[in-house]
Amino acid sequence: xxxxxxxxxxxxxxxxxxxxxxxxxxxxxxxxxxxxxxxxxxxxxxxxxxxxxxxxxxxxxxxxxxxxxxxxxxxxxxxxxxxxxxxxxxxxxxxxxxxxxxxxxxxxxxxxxxxxxxxxxxxxxxxxxxxxxxxxxxxxxxxxxxxxxxxxxxxxxxxxxxxxxxxxxxxxxxxxxxxxxxxxxxxxxxxxxxxxxxxxxxxxxxxxxxxxxxxxxxxxxxxxxxxxxxxxxxxxxxxxxxxxxxxxxxxxxxxxxxxxxxxxxxxxxxxxxxxxxxxxxxxxxxxxxxxxxxxxxxxxxxxxxxxxxxxxxxxxxxxxxxxxxxxxxxxxxxxxxxxxxxxxxxxxxxxxxxxxxxxxxxxxxxxxxxxxxxxxxxxxxxxxxxxxxxxxxxxxxx
Ligand SMILES: Cc1ncc(COP(=O)(O)O)c(C=O)c1O
Numbered sequence: 397x398x399x400x401x402x403x404x405x406x407x408x409x410x411x412x413x414x415x416x417x418x419x420x421x422x423x424x425x426x427x428x429x430x431x432x433x434x435x436x437x438x439x440x441x442x443x444x445x446x447x448x449x450x451x452x453x454x455x456x457x458x459x460x461x462x463x464x465x466x467x468x469x470x471x472x473x474x475x476x477x478x479x480x481x482x483x484x485x486x487x488x489x490x491x492x493x494x495x496x497x498x499x500x501x502x503x504x505x506x507x508x509x510x511x512x513x514x515x516x517x518x519x520x521x522x523x524x525x526x527x528x529x530x531x532x533x534x535x536x537x538x539x540x541x542x543x544x545x546x547x548x549x550x551x552x553x554x555x556x557x558x559x560x561x562x563x564x565x566x567x568x569x570x571x572x573x574x575x576x577x578x579x580x581x582x583x584x585x586x587x588x589x590x591x592x593x594x595x596x597x598x599x600x601x602x603x604x605x606x607x608x609x610x611x612x613x614x615x616x617x618x619x620x621x622x623x624x625x626x627x628x629x630x631x632x633x634x635x636x637x638x639x640x641x642x643x644x645x646x647x648x649x650x651x652x653x654x655x656x657x658x659x660x661x662x663x664x665x666x667x668x669x670x671x672x673x674x675x676x677x678x679x680x681x682x683x684x685x686x687x688x689x690x691x692x693x694x695x696x697x698x699x700x701x702x703x704x705x706x707x708x709x710x711x712x713x714x715x716x717x718x719x720x721x722x723x724x725x726x727x728x729x730x731x732x733x734x735x736x737x738x739x740x741x742x743x744x745x746x747x748x749x750x751x752x753x754x755x756x757x758x759x760x761x762x763x764x765x766x767x768x769x770x771x772x773x774x775x776x777x778x779x780x781x782x783x784x785x786x787x788x789x790x791x792x793x794x
Pocket of ligand 1: 438498499500501502525575579607609637638639640646649650651
C-alpha cells in the first residue's frame with residue numbers, strides 16, 4: 397500500500413472551518429461543570445402546559461408512533477394555518493404552504509439550502525442568533541452583516557442605519573434574515589423599519605426569511621408585525637416559527653416554515669432528505685397547543701415581563717448597563733464597568749467564580765471585537781432561579 401501521510405484534516409469539509417461550535421450550548425455545559433445558575437441558554441426551567449403534555453402522552457398511547465407525512469401532520473398544518481389567519485391576518489393554504497420541521501433550527505437551514513446557490517449573499521443583522529452565520533455558510537451563501545446599534549439610553553431602541561442596509565443589497569443578494577422579536581437584543585422591528593426592508597426586497601428581488609419564534613413574548617404594549625403582511629411581501633417571504641418558546645417545549649423539536657407554494661416545494665424536498673419529518677406524536681400535541689385560548693398567550697407574555705423586571709434591577713445593581721428588551725426573553729448588557737479585557741474572560745470569571753452562566757457578546761457578531769463589551773442573560777427561568785442568580789451576581793460588587 398502507498399505510504400500516504402495521515403492528515404486528519406484532509407477528511408473534513410472546508411465549510412466546517414468557517415464556524416465554531418455553538419458558544420451558547422458550550423456555556424450550558426460550563427454551567428453544569430461549575431454548578432452555576434444557567435442564564436446562558438434560552439430554555440425554560442419551569443414545566444410546559446399540562447394539557448399539551450397530556451396530548452403528547454395520549455398521542456403515543458394511541459399509537460401515533462410512525463412517520464407523519466414528511467411535510468407535517470395534517471392536524472398541525474391546519475392549526476398553523478388557522479393561527480396565522482387569527483393572529484397575523486395572513487391566509488395560508490396548509491396543503492401547499494406549510495412545512496413542519498425539526499424545530500425552527502431545521503426550518504432555517506432547510507430554507508437556506510432550498511433557496512441559495514453558491515455565490516449568493518444573505519443579509520443578516522448583527523448581533524444575530526448564532527445559527528444564522530453557519531446556516532448561510534452551510535448553504536453555500538455568503539453572509540453580509542448589517543449592524544444593529546445599541547441605544548444610548550437604557551430605555552431606547554436598537555436601530556440600524558438605512559444607508560448601511562441599502563449598501564448590503566445588490567445583484568447577488570438572495571435573502572435577508574430577519575428575527576423579530578429579536579434574540580439577543582430584544583428589539584421588535586417597527587412598521588417603518590419593515591417597510592424599508594420590504595422596499596429593498598422588492599427593488600433587489602430578494603426573499604425575506606423571518607424567524608418569529610418569539611412572536612408572543614412582547615412587553616410594554618409593543619406590537620409584533622410580520623413582514624409577510626406587508627404589500628408586496630406575501631410572494632417573497634418565508635415565515636419561520638415553532639413550539640419551542642411559545643409552549644416552553646424546546647426539547648420537542650417541532651418548528652415550521654410558511655412560504656409561497658414554489659418555495660415550499662423546494663423546502664419540502666430539502667427537509668425530506670435531511671430529516672424525513674418531525675416527531676409524529678409531538679406534532680399532534682402541537683396541534684392542541686396551537687388551539688390554546690388567547691388568555692394563555694397573555695399570561696405567557698406577562699409572566700416573562702415580570703421575570704424581565706426581576707432580573708434587570710439585579711443586573712443593574714451588580715454593575716451591568718442593561719438594554720431593556722421589548723420582546724423575547726433575553727437582556728443584552730454592557731460590561732464596560734467591570735474593567736475586564738473582553739467578554740470571554742468576563743463570562744469565564746462569571747461562571748467559575750460568581751456562579752452564573754451567561755453568553756459572551758462576541759458569539760453574536762461576525763467580528764468578535766464588536767461584542768467584546770457585551771454579555772447576554774436569559775430570563776426564561778423560575779423566580780427562585782432568578783433570585784439565586786441575583787444573589788450570586790451581588791458577589792460582583794465585592
Ligand atoms: C431566534 C431563535 N431562533 C430559533 C431558535 C431555536 O428554535 P427551535 O428550538 O425551534 O429550533 C432560537 C433558540 O434560542 C432562537 O433564539
